[in-house]
Amino acid sequence: MTPKEILFSYWNYPSFKTPQEEIISSVLNGKDTLAILPTGGGKSLCYQIPSIIFEGLTLVISPLIALMKDQVQNLQSKGISTAYITSELDLNTIGKILDDCQNNKIKLLYVSPERLQSRLFIERLKQIKISLLAVDEAHCVSEWGHDFRPAYHRISRLKTILPKVPILALTATATEKIQHEIIQKLELENPAVFNSSLKRENLSYNVFLSSDKKKDLIYYLKKYPGPSIIFVRNRKLTYEISNFLSQNGFDTDYFHAKLTKDEKEQKQQDWTLSNTRIMVSTNAFGMGIDKPNVRTVFHIDLPQGIEAYYQEVGRAGRDEQEASGIYLYNPDDRIQAENIFKANLPSQQDFVKISNCLFSQLQLAEGELTEMNYQLDIPKFVEKFGLNLKMVLQFLEFLNTKEIIQQKNYSQNSTLQILVSPHTINLNENKIFDYLQRHYPGIYTYNKEISESKMAFDLHMSISDIRNSLHDYHKNGTINYSDRFLARFRFLVPRDSTAFKNKLWKDFESIQVNNWKRLQAMAYYAEQNTICRERLLFGYFNQKSDENCGKCDICQAKTHSKNFNSNDLIDYLKEGSKTQAEILSKFINSPKDKIVEELQYLIDEMRVQPIGFDSYKLIE
Numbered sequence: 001m002t003p004k005e006i007l008f009s010y011w012n013y014p015s016f017k018t019p020q021e022e023i024i025s026s027v028l029n030g031k032d033t034l035a036i037l038p039t040g041g042g043k044s045l046c047y048q049i050p051s052i053i054f055e056g057l058t059l060v061i062s063p064l065i066a067l068m069k070d071q072v073q074n075l076q077s078k079g080i081s082t083a084y085i086t087s088e089l090d091l092n093t094i095g096k097i098l099d100d101c102q103n104n105k106i107k108l109l110y111v112s113p114e115r116l117q118s119r120l121f122i123e124r125l126k127q128i129k130i131s132l133l134a135v136d137e138a139h140c141v142s143e144w145g146h147d148f149r150p151a152y153h154r155i156s157r158l159k160t161i162l163p164k165v166p167i168l169a170l171t172a173t174a175t176e177k178i179q180h181e182i183i184q185k186l187e188l189e190n191p192a193v194f195n196s197s198l199k200r201e202n203l204s205y206n207v208f209l210s211s212d213k214k215k216d217l218i219y220y221l222k223k224y225p226g227p228s229i230i231f232v233r234n235r236k237l238t239y240e241i242s243n244f245l246s247q248n249g250f251d252t253d254y255f256h257a258k259l260t261k262d263e264k265e266q267k268q269q270d271w272t273l274s275n276t277r278i279m280v281s282t283n284a285f286g287m288g289i290d291k292p293n294v295r296t297v298f299h300i301d302l303p304q305g306i307e308a309y310y311q312e313v314g315r316a317g318r319d320e321q322e323a324s325g326i327y328l329y330n331p332d333d334r335i336q337a338e339n340i341f342k343a344n345l346p347s348q349q350d351f352v353k354i355s356n357c358l359f360s361q362l363q364l365a366e367g368e369l370t371e372m373n374y375q376l377d378i379p380k381f382v383e384k385f386g387l388n389l390k391m392v393l394q395f396l397e398f399l400n401t402k403e404i405i406q407q408k409n410y411s412q413n414s415t416l417q418i419l420v421s422p423h424t425i426n427l428n429e430n431k432i433f434d435y436l437q438r439h440y441p442g443i444y445t446y447n448k449e450i451s452e453s454k455m456a457f458d459l460h461m462s463i464s465d466i467r468n469s470l471h472d473y474h475k476n477g478t479i480n481y482s483d484r485f486l487a488r489f490r491f492l493v494p495r496d497s498t499a500f501k502n503k504l505w506k507d508f509e510s511i512q513v514n515n516w517k518r519l520q521a522m523a524y525y526a527e528q529n530t531i532c533r534e535r536l537l538f539g540y541f542n543q544k545s546d547e548n549c550g551k552c553d554i555c556q557a558k559t560h561s562k563n564f565n566s567n568d569l570i571d572y573l574k575e576g577s578k579t580q581a582e583i584l585s586k587f588i589n590s591p592k593d594k595i596v597e598e599l600q601y602l603i604d605e606m607r608v609q610p611i612g613f614d615s616y617k618l619i620e
Helices: 003-011 020-028 045-053 065-077 091-102 113-117 119-125 150-160 176-185 213-223 235-247 261-272 306-313 331-343 348-362 378-385 389-401 431-439 452-459 463-475 497-501 503-527 533-540 553-559 566-573 580-586 592-604
Strands: 033-036 057-061 082-085 108-111 130-135 167-171 192-195 203-209 228-231 252-255 278-281 296-299 323-329 374-377 405-407 414-418 448-450 479-482 486-491 608-611 615-618
Touching: 003 020, 003 045, 020 033, 020 045, 020 192, 033 176, 045 057, 045 108, 045 130, 045 167, 065 082, 065 108, 082 091, 091 119, 108 113, 113 119, 113 150, 130 150, 150 176, 167 176, 176 192, 203 533, 203 553, 203 592, 213 235, 213 296, 213 323, 213 580, 235 252, 235 278, 252 261, 261 448, 296 306, 306 323, 306 503, 306 533, 323 503, 331 503, 348 374, 348 378, 348 389, 348 497, 348 503, 374 378, 378 389, 389 405, 389 486, 389 503, 414 431, 431 452, 431 463, 452 463, 463 479, 497 503, 503 533, 533 553, 566 580, 566 592, 566 615, 580 592, 580 615, 592 608
Parallel strands: 033 167, 033 192, 057 108, 057 130, 082 108, 130 167, 203 323, 228 278, 228 296, 252 278, 296 323
Antiparallel strands: 374 486, 405 486, 414 448, 414 479, 608 615
16 A cells, blocks of 8 residues: 555545655655654654555654553554553563564554663564664754753664664754754764644644733633643642632643652543543643643743743644643743752752762762662762752753763652562551552552652651651562662763863753753743744744734734724623623633723723722723
8 A cells, every 4th residue: 555545544534744745755765864843743654654564663762651552552443563662561571572573463663762771672673674763752862952861862873783774753843953963863864854844723822921820720711611731830739720720610630740650541541531621730741642632731830941832832732623822921930930940050069069979978989980780869868968959860860861870760759569468467557558558559469659758748757757667668578669769870981070070060061051041032932022922933943934823912912902892891891890700701702911901991091990809890
């Protein structure tokens, strides 16, 4: 079958989006290819369709477990043999999947970039006929990108065992600088580059000034019915905003990275099946989840950069129906974002101090390199040397990024399995085991993600007491406990104190300067009120446009004023006094700023009188 016949037969689409067909043709001709397509632009089809045509396996590198699972389930439902390998699978299952790949029983295999660190996996790849290597979210290879993953640097090493296999690199967000870095770091040879327009006709970008974000959320959620995502800065706000909206009659849930695996899967399933209308989340939610009918994506805090903002807003309207991105902006947002950025940023003195403390703790001499795997109890390390926890975490992440260390099995959450029979434990006397058994079904059979902080809160204990108890049980063989605060790593280069004072510090500083510039670009995007949002957004990615979008808040402010006037307000207030919420609800299809402007005009003209804090009546 031809690619177009496959498209219709398996996906029931009559035609390709531009430039999907050209990308697929490039891949089928064996060329290395870089494809930059907008969110919702159909990137996955560019390797899924060739996988059906190729004789061998298509290996897909993806950082998103949710995407792997969702796409594998979707492809299997179409009769396409597909599998994924994640750390959740046991060795026997992984071995069976690789056997099936070797025997040509699987067309697509999804793995994370970290899987490439496994020597066993690399050895098995040598025995498999591979026709295509697809690298999803390819911007993750860039140290200057907003979502850098050090393991992406290992992808190019596959070329030594797969020398003639074409590489397809895909991303939705890449400036010219990052495009060049993708080509360089993945070692693409004379690649065909497809840089599609970022424009999505059905999606509008809006920034609305807000002095009361909770109240404005209620207004806009009523104005724009349908599934919505609300992105917030931290975990605490996910609970707070979700509870507030629930109390006001909305069907909401919350999501963040520290939820257990079971909790995440349940919330994602409820969201996908539309059992939940509104998800309040940190940026941990949404990537790779197939939810085409999201109508609105809200931000109530300043995003870290335009790349992240564009990707997050892009989760709306994938069904090609009208959708909106709405940032409820307040000038304090920039101040808060800058303060948070600076508060957790180590100075050169801090940077060198942390490195010296680390080597002192590990008793590693100057110039020494061992094969030893180290364990570092981060909270105890921080307390012992009087350090800042977030600075230490940033420091370790940087060392991993620069391949100074190689971290082992890092997880957002601790995991635990009880290894003894429940009959050997007196639950009446041991409240920790009683809690584990009640809150984590299956914990006697499987490793389950747990939350020490929630356990400590519920049991009225300190987190350190919980951790100490669990470590004691681990040592005596009662449980298998993997503590997320226990960093496991080995050094890849000898200790070099001069490098930490000079080159490594300069590298760290350059990355932070770039992050600061990214934050400032996002702040400018939000604060300016003259340039079309879409034009400004696309200009950041070096896509110039001479036309305004006509849909964003700035374009609408220039054209929408004729649709509403003060006479409409006067007619409504003749019914009696009204609150501002009632007025906004009545005229919900008109721009909020225009309504407020007309209301203030009537107050200035002494035709409307404010009553109390938030009500108005007509002056007869």
